[in-house]
Amino acid sequence: MIALTLRQRNIIEYLLSRDSYVTNDVIASNFEVSNRTVRKDLEVISAYLKEQGISLVRKPGKGVWIEDKQEVLFDDLSCSYSKNERIVIYVTSLLLNDVNTFMTLASNCGVSKQTVINDLNTIEKFLDGYHLSLIKNQGVGTSLEGDETDIRRLFIDLLFTNDHSKIVYELCINNDGIQRNLDVSFELITVIENEFRFRYVDRDRISIVLSFLLNRLGLMKTKNSTIQSSDMERINSILSTKISDSNDQEYISSFLLGERVEGSLTLDSKVEDEANEISEHLISSLKKIHYFDSEDMKDIIRSLTVHVRAAIYRCRNNIHIRNELDEQVRFAIGVMYEFTKKELNVYETKYNLNFDQSEISYIALYLASIFETGVQEDLKVVIMIVCTFGLATSSILKSRMYQIFGDCFIVGPYSIEEAEKYLESHEVDLIISTNYMSVKSTNVIYINPLLKQNDIEMIRNTLFQESFMKMCSLFFNKNKVVEHDYHCLGEYISKNDVSISKGKISWEDAIRKAAAPLVAKGDIENKYVNTMIQAVNEFGTYMVITPKVAYVHAGKDDGVNKNCVSLLLLENEIPFGSFNTKPVIAIVVLGICDKEESQLLNIANILDIPENIELLKNSKNIESILSLHD
Known part of the structure; x- marks a missing residue:
């Protein structure tokens, strides 16, 4: 019997809910995984359905489809958990119940008692990261031991910031102890x-946390809050109707003040207010790169200020916020993430704050929204339609393009000859063609003249990346106006960390070769290299933030020991990425350990200059590469 992972089960349920074929691209987009992962999942799903006498039909250009849907029973879908998922389930069960037997833990995961015993070392290592211990009482069961603050922090992290928080949420909702206090929790939150x-x-999750904390009243031994404010006093007063212990009141108040809200947070309008000052600085810095009217964006700026104040509370109370888009932000809008990180650093020092990656990512999303709104017209993608199927078909194609992609500039439809003539005097960002045509400098997507669903998805993904590239280029161009000093690559990359690759090479091997000098010195580990490759497979080619250059990196917990940079120049241009590929001639590897010292923006400012890319292509030695300047 083939066992399915949770994602594979969800993919089957998704396919059963659809009335037509679904492409791999659509599945990958919905489940936020790569095409390669989808292909592997579909192989397992196909084998599983075959055991039930059901076919997973595949048609080129259309996608996949489950025949005999009525024969698939949801209750019969065999779901197995990965080891990481099992560890989360074990630990959540230990948090929710005072004592758990091995058989109870095994039952929760659908595994044997022996599997739980085999997983014990991993459970203990996980708990050790929170300074907690696993106590085994023979004939009774297992329980957690440690400081109450660490127990509470672990529960909040699992529910809000863990990769498997959905599983944690389901376990909590079905737990009698959580259910017992949910009504009181909702009542307090409403007041x-x-x-x-x-x-x-995130009202539901906050209610679960509050219910969990109500179960543990009186266990706090020391005060944890470093903030004394009128807001906290008001919340303490409300909590006092149900909670008598002042330590518990202050802990819960600091947690509630740290959570994201919609609406007013009664911000202090004084200039010295930390959140106002930080928000004003971020907006002022962004205006230097691209001017915009603050009055036109006062609502989103107000939301930014509210978020910054909540972030300050979270920083000072060691409360971690869940940001499901954290990794995507760092890769997909890495330029804005680096800008935000750099600007926040000034106030981290001034106010003794330390914004984590999730907080920086959220703030970067606000700033990206402001920047994109301000340069909206400049980000519009110019699309050329090339169609040789006659006037009627061309008209239908253009009409459908306008309906679906009306926010782009569309020219054509042209014949191949007309298109070539147009390109002699005009620039376009993307060509949509029904026939093969040879174009060197512009991306061409070949489509069915009637514009099928998989064509639409492919165009949409490409447009998003083209618009992103325009935003990056605009960001760098305007940033050059702000920065007047000249800097060369040699200031950021040492000679021993630059190499030139000859001959054909895959993009994966190019990353490995670019990272090799850093691995050899121990600045990064092989784990860091593998994570960079995995990131490209998962998130696509957003790392190509300047033309022809990919900037790859991983997280600070992925095996980086020192801030470092290396560069690989490719003698032959290669397609970068496993889907939505982009041509590159250079790979920049960034080891980011200390967030204050990332060189991404500095190097990208240099390599975004078209003349430098031409010089880079023709470079024959490392010295000429390092002499390139902004």
């Missing part, structure tokens, strides 16, 4: 929301 005239963004 607080009415008092402050806002609404919590």
